[in-house]
Amino acid sequence: MFLFPGVPAAQQAPESTSHSQNLASFEQALINRYEWGQEQPRTWSIPERLQAHNVPGVALAIIEKNQVVYAKGYGERSALSVSSVDQNTLFSVGSVSKVANATLLLKLVDEGTLKLDTDVNNYLSSWKVPDSRYTRKHPVTLRHILSHTAGFNVHGFPDFLPGETLPDTLDTLNGKAPAKHRAVRVRFTPGSTMDYSGGGITVSQLVASTITKTNYVSLAKDKLFLPLEMSRSTFENPLPESISNVAFAHNDNGKPVALPRGYEAMPEMAASGLWTSASDLAKLVIAINNSYQSKNGFLSQALTKDMLSREQNSWYGLGPRINGEGDSFVFHHGGANNSYRAWIEGHPETGNGVVILTNGSNGHFVHQEIRNAIAQTRKWPVPSDGGFEEPELKN
Template identity: 30%
Template sequence: MNNKKTNSKQQSNKKASSSAIIVVLITLMIAIASGNSQAAAASAELEKVLKHKVETEKLSVGVAVAIIESGQVSFINVGVANKEMVQKIDQNTLFEIGSVSKVMTSTALATFVDEGKLKLSELVQNYLPKSVRLPMKNDKAITFESLANHRSGLPRLPSNMPFGDPLNPYVDYTTEMMYEFLNQYTLPREVGESPEYSNLAVGLLGHTLAKIDNMNYEQMLMQRVLKPLKMNDTFVDVPKSALTRRSKGHNGNLETTDYWQLPAMAGAGAVVSDVSDMALFLKANMQQNELASAIKLTHQPTAEFGNSHTKVGLGWIIQGTADGDVYMHNGQTGGFASFIGFNPTLHKGIVILSNTSILMDEIGYSYLTNSLASLKLTTPVKVAEVELAKLIGRYELVPGFILSITHDENKLFVQGTGQPRLPLTANSINEFVNNAVKARIQFELDADGIATSLTMYQGGQTLPGKKLK
């Protein structure tokens, strides 16, 4: 009789355990389904915004985007890589990523630290040729950390760049020129005192790390970052076998322009990649992987970056928001723009690669803060030539700086004193924009529709201008 009771109890326990397992599985399946549904909804909303920005607002010829939503990776491709051949963008299209390269360079630095081969506080001077003397201020010397977090005191660009080719401005700047500049430069402030975004600093960082490994920059990055993360389609010098996948670059007027080469400062912006590889890099910054320890170091805030809500890690800019910290960086060359970012709190990440030099940061940041719905989507309108003629004239913003407004048939143009002539796109009969320079111009009209003044909005500034007679 006792055996029967025992068996009955065991069977009841088994049934209870089975029921519990079923409940857990159902809960897990619901959670997965919910996560997939959220990811699909976020992807659909983002795709709608991207298509409008590319096809209607003409902010890019083509974009490739990767998003990570609750662990799920998805891709969105809009537009073309080559207008002449109508070659569509896909996940294997190669883009210049510009200054997003800086995050990779800083990740390489973190691997040195993780191995015990370097300390962030070590002096960069100790790893350069004796003929090179880095500047100091009040006996404070440039460290590896100060190069990675833009607090070295070095300027954005060295003043001895020849700029022989305006469409490829770094190509003729050599390592010898960089050394010459560093030898004669005087720091305007102490190392670590305050931030100044510096291509030179991160270029010097990449150069120095490569020298320590006795390699060139691409080889060093390949060994330390790209191979461990299986990023097999990321390069500095694109091999012949991959050239057919390389997108054309376009300026802000959507005209084809030249690729950039940065022989002396490769670490600041020379990397070329596709969105599939960049998704791997993004995922590595959000999940465990072979480089987790080094990557975690790059996420640690090292100092404020402009204000108390913005900090800088190693490469990463960290923006505090109501929805958690957003880690991000953008990039821009003469023909490309890029954005990478992630929000650990919301388990969201995004990479945007564009083959046009107009920045797409607003889209990336809005996605990471669940605010895509608040983005302004504008639709250009056609304004009759007779109405455009009522806007032409010369408008003085400040003494000595005049905006000349002209028109050519059904197109309006603006030209500032000493600046090139730029086309304007109409949002309405009296509001026009140029996306290349992120400028918006609004005209004040009289009862007959003739402009009497204008206001230009650019870079956070509001600049009114009276029409000159």
């Protein structure tokens, strides 16, 4: 079932048998990072590593020269039934949502609807960034928010189980029940340093919906998902139970949780609420790569280069984290909701990239090992241990 009827899923181009076998060599090349000290490190298959980490399933897409060259699922959508994962299976992707949100907001900047360096209170009406000694001379801007230098608190949000009442955006920002956290407030001078904040990203969500007079779910669909043909993507929470081919939630023992529905809800949509597939997220990575390389991309080339440049005092550009230079230049972001772990990575200079989605709390071990195996077998010039150096930030 497609979330957007009439929008077809992209089809993978046929490959020669030899090329396909060469490309799939990473499937048997996973190495447990805890065994690197052995003289002859053992290699594992993806199903073996899923079992070792108690993760039921994983879906991935490999991108080379801005084309999906490999997309596949492994394991099961649920530990309770035989229901195979494929490249179109929906997963909760946690903070990878922030890259989709940033792309949406930058599209509004490209269209002239928003400006990156304007006080966000100029766009807001139902809620305002509270006046404080930090903001009087340094108002919060979208540039600050997307680079996590706005000074906001609230790192992340708890998920909501079936039957729990969900907060709306104002509840979230005001820290009012049924929200489960403190109010979102600025606690240092915007631009002076970095502190990762899902609370700040929720402010950007309100900016987008307020200025366009459109609810965020519809806005993302119209401005981002439909243009990029991301037919298996939505910010709707809870995910409607009528949607098919969904990866269900599992804890670190691989046991099903969030029953009877089988998955949590993440009402803080821009920060952590995206449901999507490996094939769809690959389209987003490709769109960002293409926009960096071409003047005719989804975003303007100049704005994409701004997006993919580290902001002062931050590890981030405008949305993704940024590392490396030249062919080793990488944008990336991880995602971690209660029962799901996700990873996306793009190489703007070469057009390469990867998407890895899992439906278990230990999924970060799986996506690290798969990513390393892909990088090693495809000879990508990026750190093979998954480690990215971070700059020293001001206090």
